[in-house]
Amino acid sequence: MQWTDVLATRNSRMKASEIRELLKLLDQPDIISFAGGIPDPALFPTETFAKAFENAMSPEHAATALQYSVSEGYKPLREWIVGEMAKIGVPCDVDNIFITSGSQQALDYLGKLLISPGDTAMVTWPTYLGALGAFNAYEPRYARLDPFSNAEPATLQAEAAASSGGAGKVKFSYLSADFANPTGESLSQAGREAVLDQAEALGIAVIEDAAYQSLRFDGEPVPPIMALDIARNGGIENTRTIYCGSFSKTLAPGLRVGWVCAAKDVIGRLVLMKQAADLHSPTLSQMATNYVARAIFDQHVAKIKSVYSGRRDRMLAALDREMPAGVTFTRPEGGMFIWVTVDEAINCAELLARAVAEQRVAFVPGGAFYADGSRLNSLRLSYSCANDAQIDEGIARIGRLLRA
Template sequence: MLQWENIFASRASRMKASEIRELLKLLERPDIISFAGGIPDPALFPAEKVSAAYAKIMNGGAASSALQYSVSEGYRPLREWLVGEMAKIGIPCTVDNILITSGSQQVLDYLGKLFLSPGDTALVTWPTYFGALQAFNAYEPVYDRLIPMGNRTPEDYQRQAAAVRDGGRVKFAYVTADFSNPTGETLSRQARLHLLDLAAEMDIAVIEDAAYQSLRYDGEPVLPILALDIARNGGDIENTRTLYSGSFSKTLAPGLRVGFVVAAKPVIRKLVLVKQAADLHSSTINQMAIAEVVPDIFEEQVAKIRTAYRARRDLLLAALEKHMPQGVRWTRPEGGMFVWVTLPEGLDGAALLARSLETEKVAFVPGQAFHADGSGANTLRLSFSCASPDMIEEGMARLGRLLRSVILDAASLAMKAAG
């Protein structure tokens, strides 16, 4: 019998199953209160409008083009609409600066393929989006922690030099600037400017994952990194080093699988070649359906989502305040879908999840998976996007009860060891 492991490429060993995708299976169990899946609430999808758009396309004379092969760059009317939306957030560009992809996850895969040779270094935050690590892993990079410009040490420079000495180099810094997955935190304007300073100093690209940018509930919007980059470079996107990755998954519906990347033309031209080799083009009919509905419903749809998710975030933060024992900390995001919880040192999120599923029937995502260096064992991610008020109150009451028991057990063991 053929031993498949013997003929897989070396990169196959870096391909890991997504803990999050596996935990999504728990959503099918009625006895589990789940805060695990960072997915949009299907009750908020604009199903009727999207259905009407498909019917119009199929019955209005556009069926032949909707079902045919199309250009790799993407459906032009959709890209033209995106040009207008980008201008609203300080990113003047043309259709030639935009590539449509099959979700923003495909953007990350393509950028890993385009930039990373084996042994090159990717700078990421600790923690970072696990899907980005999955996308980049296939191209065999080394990960280093993204350090703010003003906090770099001689050791950071030594690691950069070592990357070059070992045959690679630092290629890019990857960040989710707004309401990040998993922490829910947002980079300040000053932090974004410092990141651009660092990227210029190191002569690397910046990948800005903007999947959650539309989901702001509080506070003042912060200009995207690409907008700040353009402003620094004479208003011309062609002089920038930032690549902006966006998606319709969090605002319309993830099943449409439509995302996009905005960047200088030389990068887009290369990404078009990557796409031609990978899947020729993203679904034409899905792009046409989105282009049909967004001019009329996008702002209303985003407002509806913000209202619903803001209320759920507020309920989760209040429940955490009410039920969590002393020593447990959490973020207070201004938007997005996630709250990041830090447990007392010595506790393990994965072990807590196993015990929680067995005794309290509450699911969450252990935080270690989001750390490229394997740290963060005492952290976990809670998603509030699909949680009802009753789920939030009962789930946090159960989780708080479990944590008090675990913390008490740990203190008892420590006392016995000391005495």
């Protein structure tokens, strides 16, 4: 069988994730890894989850936990999310919430919902690699999201049409406004308003990836784009923003529980996709997440923020101390990442190969986060799973390599 003869054309757009491949390095104990942007498993609330699963498997709840369920998601969990969304300026009801198998599934569904082959997705430059992977299967063209651009909406739409033989349109803007993966940077309120201005002028949707929103260490909170959209338009049913949330960075990623908050018309269409794909996210995971969230969410998030902020500070101090002249890096107010830019002559993919072979330290090369694969002189560091000694030694090793 020659499988290449029967594969869909979209397969040429599907590539292995550099991050998923790099995670294999974590199995090598002598490597100091700043590669995986993953939570520290030592911080998982394991005891509370043990009680949650015991409760879900009790005679009172087991039939619900193990049976088929509605595609929208476990209602008590959706009700809890409604309360949390209200706290950040997004009043909604349970029918505006849709549970997904992690926010990654939400991005896949939104790509399927919005992108026809040749359509344009506007993304930040750089942007989350997983979003590019999710959208790539639907064969989009990418354009740089610059909310302060002077480009006329008609020009942007004309460029989208010209690139696809006249059929393509700009469909949405995608961004993470808080502590973005990979840069760690946040968008100001003025920038968020500008994203909405541009989207309104273009007549497109805004996908707000809020995976790290709860992990603010410093500074004043900025309203989510969804909250600003509601303030402009009088209610969630009038908004163009689609908010993607996740428990992966706050409680635990292995349960694969995320959510979408949007107008009911959007939610209804996503529900149809889930019915055709996996019917519903695992009810047992949703029930456990609901139990843990109601029991300890605020205090647990405060705990992990305290740990991660200390590691961020340690890494920034090490970078200040060890990086050679000309190297720049971001100073995030939260999240899990620091973005480093080095001399333009350095290819960080090649640098990684040397870093692993010569210094036994790992990071993620920055080129993978650009839709066009450009800007090879950048790299992403994650501090979430490294202790103080590893941070000091690992950054010193990268510094030695760069100086060499």
